[in-house]
Amino acid sequence: MTANQARQTRVLIVGAGAIGGFYGAALQRGGADVSLVCRSEAEVVRQHGYRIESVRRGDSVLRPNQILLSAADYQGGPPDYLVLSVKVVHGLDRVSLIRDAVGPDTAIVLIENGVEIESEIAQAFPANELISALAFVQVSRIAPGVIRHFAFGDLTFGNYPRGLSERSRHFGALLESGGIQCALTEQVVTARWAKCLWNAAFNPASVLGGGLDTEDMLGTPEGEALVRRAMQEVRAVADAAGHSLAPELIDQYIENTRKAPAYKTSMALDYLHRRPMEIEAIIGNAVRAGRRERVDIPTLENLYALLKMVEHKAGKPA
Template sequence: MAWNFKSVAIIGSGAIGLYYGGRLAQAGENVKFLLRSDYDEISANGLKVESCDGDFDLPKVQAFHTPEEIGPVDLVIVCWKATANASLPDVLPPLLHCATEVLTLQNGLGNCESIAGIVGPERVLGGLCFVCINRLSPGLVSHTAGGKIVVGEYAEGAEGRAAEIAHRFKAAGIPCSAADNLQRAQWEKLIWNVPFNGLSVAEGGVTTDILLADPAIEDRIRAIMHEVVAAANAQGLGVEESWIEWNIERTRPMGPYRPSTMIDFVEGRELELGPIWEEPIRRAEEAGVAVPEMRRLLSDMRHRVAERDARQ
């Protein structure tokens, strides 16, 4: 039996949450946003999105300060950085009824497990966003490329959930597909995230065009990507080597793109080291794969963060 949803709560209304939640709301879905720093601006003036797929404004947005004000919904979409996951035990329960599903669009590994520990694995889905997007200011989002989401089941659940979410997202103008293997899709996303997010920090806070302008750094990107693929395949996931060149070539036209971790770094925020670097390294080595380039990258990132924090 197909599963359906009639109400959505967006948890983490940064670039990802505002963009995808905004697309759903524009299409007529009943979307409620949990807002903090943007609450006053969006409550008063709505949401504006500058998009390569067409700009749009939402003059009226369902904005809330607390999950208790939102109340139970059919679908919760977790969009905040994993560094905020300590708040999940307080935020999720007020949003649940007996059949609520929880979809995480967070980067890296371990987020589904964190959510499953609170709501139960049968409720949980994971999604991967392949998009270039930044929040420019309160209530203003810039979308410059991509936009596809891949959604998959974390564990055995109600038949048709991922396909229904993909169908509804596509109806809202969001390219979306249902994955037959969520874990494989997560590792495929890491092929880009590990090197590009990581090296943008390790090199001192630089954009992707600067990384690819240096042949030595491009070689390092490829070496890291090969380790990610090897780690995935040691777990039986069947990730194709062709993802390496595809990810590098799709990055060249992005120009001076600022990866999300680079933005967190230059703005003095905590980085998502756990899900994007530490947990993949742990799983790789548990599967018997040495990942010296990934370990070197993590060490370089920690060094940069320590330098930054010492200056603050």
Template structure:
């Protein structure tokens, strides 16, 4: 299987490397890290064992690929200023599947509309991982991934990708209802990412050591569940308690949104909060805590504009 990773940062670098370990031929598009990746590959530090991912080929853009690939893996942040469709189009052929390993809800629709005849595979990574430098990835904890055909069902390509990941030791579940799974992941992302920034840099452990912040985390989680239910994506009754309990056991972790804010990069405000808030308004579901976090993050970005673009 020929795979092209577009967005070879933390997510793309880690899962691209694991897919290569599983037997795929994996190339990458690396923009700001191009020289480092060409020279040394992508070095991954991981509790499951450090390794160096040496891509089959390295490109500065998908326009250099030359021929369509079997799968385009999108590991880019979901940001208004990143034109995912334009960036991947040169590598997408009639039979190319598009694998989106990204945060948020409602993120597949623009890609599905741009490529109506291509298979869209949506994926959610439950992982603590960050880009620690050019061509360097630090995997701290977890790593499980859920994939499924969008908007529902499964496929031979999804099953094949899961097999490659499992061969590399990555726990991978193939879901027949990946949209509902996205809502479940948002239960975690919607509170922890924004609160980590607005609290002045709290880690997951520090947030849950505070009784007041824990109460806020729970309130936001319950609002996400309410919106999901109204959207026809009801989640398990114990999902909030389970997410909080699992996070208490997690290695203390700085969220991806906090890392982006501290580095002066744009934050995934719309993907993680904005889309869900707009859905809540459309469905007449009150989400006062999410509305507050969304407004505060917007104000923060206006007062402190991003200094760096995402590579």
């Protein structure tokens, strides 16, 4: 793939929040023609672009080629890559969000949280290449058209359900050219379970503590012990499902979290701003997998049940 061909790669991002904007800016730096479906902030982004603030990486501005209200408005033929980076929440029809822009040669890229989230898209678009990606990043939308990057930023991805194609490699090359480190894997489902080690422990605890940040959660022996128990149960479920994870990952994740700046999880931010939370994708699917594989998961079961209570209360009229 020549530099000129790379510059002409067309990418449509559906879900231009913190994740979509952050990686969209990297793809644009890497030479891609990037467009966004950006409904609530469309006018702000048209006028000023999407500003990414980062002490670690430097500030940048994403100026999309097209700023759209829906995927159906995309002009110039189907994109080479359609990146779906919406939150996987109950009641959201992800298929309908992207269907009108997916062409026969469009590769669909999921940069989303959770485990066992790909099948809905794979069943709807069986002829399209599906790339599943996991973002290891601390980034938040802090104002309309403004994203703040706190730490990390690496992506791990590969083809679903397994394998690694040339199109995946080209997508990684674009991101690498834009400053993002990419780990390509032929076993992306196993990689999703590895990320679930962190997500299924820290996200629920952050909400159930009323919006705790990572420093709060690891600040007491009891807090760290809870996080470790949840991680150990996720590892047991993954192993039973055929996706063995190295035991040292737990220590590694906790140590890396300690080193990073104190950070509120995405679920904590959604809870504090009264937005729908990714409960099912992040922990519900892990719990159901544990039940299916007949693994004893008392900590995950309790975290999930308590989260559902919080969700139920949040849904009541004020």
